[in-house]
Amino acid sequence: AQSVAQPEDQVNVAEGNPLTVKCTYSVSGNPYLFWYVQYPNRGLQFLLKYITGDNLVKGSYGFEAEFNKSQTSFHLKKPSALVSDSALYFCAVRSADRGSTLGRLYFGRGTQLTVWP
Amino acid sequence: DAGVIQSPRHEVTEMGQEVTLRCKPISGHDYLFWYRQTMMRGLELLIYFNNNVPIDDSGMPEDRFSAKMPNASFSTLKIQPSEPRDSAVYFCASSFRGRVDVYGYTFGSGTRLTVV
Numbered sequence: 001a002q003s004v005a006q007p008e009d010q011v012n013v014a015e016g017n018p019l020t021v022k023c024t025y026s027v028s029g030n031p032y033l034f035w036y037v038q039y040p041n042r043g044l045q046f047l048l049k050y051i052t053g054d055n056l057v058k059g060s061y062g063f064e065a066e067f068n069k070s071q072t073s074f075h076l077k078k079p080s081a082l083v084s085d086s087a088l089y090f091c092a093v094r095s096a097d098r099g100s101t102l103g104r105l106y107f108g109r110g111t112q113l114t115v116w117p
Numbered sequence: 118d119a120g121v122i123q124s125p126r127h128e129v130t131e132m133g134q135e136v137t138l139r140c141k142p143i144s145g146h147d148y149l150f151w152y153r154q155t156m157m158r159g160l161e162l163l164i165y166f167n168n169n170v171p172i173d174d175s176g177m178p179e180d181r182f183s184a185k186m187p188n189a190s191f192s193t194l195k196i197q198p199s200e201p202r203d204s205a206v207y208f209c210a211s212s213f214r215g216r217v218d219v220y221g222y223t224f225g226s227g228t229r230l231t232v233v
Contacts (some may be wrong), residue, residue, distance in 0.1 A: 104150075
């Protein structure tokens, strides 16, 4: 079974401080991992992905995420948070195995990030 | 490309009425997904299609919900009769199988449904 866990419903940080939004996953075989962001009254937008290669991936708006295979984690990070980063963040996974359910991503429940000025 | 287009953006209806939500996926995409988002349940997958064929509808809450994809450029999600607990934001997303590992999904802006 493929699944994603985002253990924190809410993360609060002060502007200028580093932020981390946690994600752990479960898949058979190697994973494809994604982060999406949802601003109020908008659809989900692609932020970054890990497919293969370097464990540290960089995405839009200064975000990055670190893939850790031994811990089955893909935490989202940013060195210095902005108030405008406040949004709902979703982690998603899909097995890279050709025999898995092609095309479908499995999403976590989302983590609400609030950055205080 | 205009992206995934959903209509209407907002829908307010009375309990018992039929509601139809519409989605136009990105041209060339062969997967289409319907999701429902609520505070209580988060993002739930209702149903998805591949090449216009429903692949998994196990997330459809009950028989009041139905979805169709008559062609590659159009899908509908229908609720009949609607109930207040159906109030949620409904998202449509599309992807191209060969590129889901590149860009994942593209989501529409959603339809906010309120059943009173």
